[in-house]
Amino acid sequence: MFMLSSLTGKSQCNYELCITDDFGDGWNGNTVDVFVNGNLYGNYGASLVGTGPECFFIALNNGDDVDVILVAPKGSGTSLRRLFVEGNGLNSSFAIHQDYSGNARDKVISLGIGVGSGYLFETTFKKEVFSDLTGERGTLMGAIQGLFAAQYSILRKKGHSPSEAFNETVEEATQSLYPLVAENGMDWMYANCSTTAQRGALDWWKKFRDAVYPVFEELYASVESGEEAKITIEANKKTNYREGLDKELSELKESELWITGNEVRKLRP
Numbered sequence: 001m002f003m004l005s006s007l008t009g010k011s012q013c014n015y016e017l018c019i020t021d022d023f024g025d026g027w028n029g030n031t032v033d034v035f036v037n038g039n040l041y042g043n044y045g046a047s048l049v050g051t052g053p054e055c056f057f058i059a060l061n062n063g064d065d066v067d068v069i070l071v072a073p074k075g076s077g078t079s080l081r082r083l084f085v086e087g088n089g090l091n092s093s094f095a096i097h098q099d100y101s102g103n104a105r106d107k108v109i110s111l112g113i114g115v116g117s118g119y120l121f122e123t124t125f126k127k128e129v130f131s132d133l134t135g136e137r138g139t140l141m142g143a144i145q146g147l148f149a150a151q152y153s154i155l156r157k158k159g160h161s162p163s164e165a166f167n168e169t170v171e172e173a174t175q176s177l178y179p180l181v182a183e184n185g186m187d188w189m190y191a192n193c194s195t196t197a198q199r200g201a202l203d204w205w206k207k208f209r210d211a212v213y214p215v216f217e218e219l220y221a222s223v224e225s226g227e228e229a230k231i232t233i234e235a236n237k238k239t240n241y242r243e244g245l246d247k248e249l250s251e252l253k254e255s256e257l258w259i260t261g262n263e264v265r266k267l268r269p
């Protein structure tokens with residue numbers, strides 16, 4: 001993460017550049033160049049080993065000209081890495097906070113193309129943070145786990161076996177339906193499924209929308225107020241964060257839902 005803010009007075013401030021690698025094998029010779037006043041200030045990343053992080057301090061003076069840009073791939077680092085190696089990529093957003101050089105737009109688009117983005121769409125730093133935090137807590141991870149857990153629990157309560165409950169809740173969705181939605185859209189999915197699935201989905205999707213809409217309103221308000229960022233920062237500052245995280249993650253890993261999922265994945269053809 002590299003954060004810059006306006007400097008005031010005749011001051012020099014040190015900014016911290018921390019680099020990590022989700023895949024865990026370093027940056028394979030790739031680097032980040034930092035230019036100040038059009039001159040190369042430093043080259044970082046070649047020495048990164050494993051996941052990192054590796055941090056560097058960059059000294060800036062009041063009046064220094066610095067381009068502040070952002071490229072945000074729409075997916076996990078693991079997916080980005082795998083797709084890049086395959087010659088593919090993920091769509092990305094980009095933002096320009098400061099353009100002192102007059103070339104920031106060319107730079108940021110080049111970065112997006114460089115990581116393999118299929119297309120790029122423009123946003124702002126603030127909107128990227130707000131939409132990202134909402135998505136992670138919502139349909140990308142938080143809400144979807146909540147839906148999986150609720151449906152699985154109901155099916156088990158009504159006498160369905162773990163295998164049946166998991167397959168009807170998770171396996172069919174992730175292995176069959178979601179890839180088709182990704183390729184063709186939900187409208188195509190509704191038009192090309194059995195009549196029982198079609199009628200049921202058309203009758204029930206708005207009920208689910210109306211039920212969760214207030215939760216998403218609450219979520220976005222928490223993101224917009226800065227509360228979600230504060231919670232994350234405070235949690236990560238704790239010296240025992242990893243121990244607490246492991247305990248939280250074990251609740252998922254040791255739940256019947258995902259124990260069953262682990263066994264089902266072993267049986268995939």
